[in-house]
Amino acid sequence: NGNRDNSRGALIVLEGLDRSGKTSQSTRLLSYLEQQGFSVESWRFPDRSTCVGEMISSYLANKSQLDDRTIHLLFSANRWEKRSLMEMKLRSGTTLLVDRYSYSGVAFSSAKGLDVEWCKKAAERGGYGGERYEQLEFQRKVAQHYKMLCDATWKIIDASLPMEDVEKQLREFVMDCIATCQIGKPLSQLWL
């Protein structure tokens, strides 16, 4: 039927502060969706496996210093590297669960003082570890900047709830997204 032609996979982006549980939730969601028989893949950004990703990783580990705009653009380049593959997967009907994407790009860079519009245009819980950005005060700022980016495509889930509750809310939201994409919601573009 006509709808089948426009059917596509959903792009599910998990955003949040460092150590908020995104990766654990993403793993659980992946196995749930696989069990349900969906074609689904789990991705993450930064993708540290590429050359650009290695530069980002070394910066995050405080092993190299980079100008704020330079690192911002590297994060963006790291998304561009995967852009055509992402579009191909979505069009072929595969749902992608992506641990951080463009919103992290803006929220983290603008929390450091870069202009939000510049960030978009240029492209686009305790126990913090030693990686750059993992400090409480800075995370508070990132949270404020995330709030400014939030729009109707978002579902905010309180990550301080028990893991099972977070999982349940996330599943419900994602199942809705997948259904909407299956009936032919057009693919739109996010800044990178």
Ligand code: NYM
């Ligand atoms: N990060 C991630 C950015 O600052 N900009 C970006 O565009 C992206 C994708 O990288 N503290 C930051 C957020 C995290 C750090 O991410 C590493 P993760 O999810 O811990 O691997």
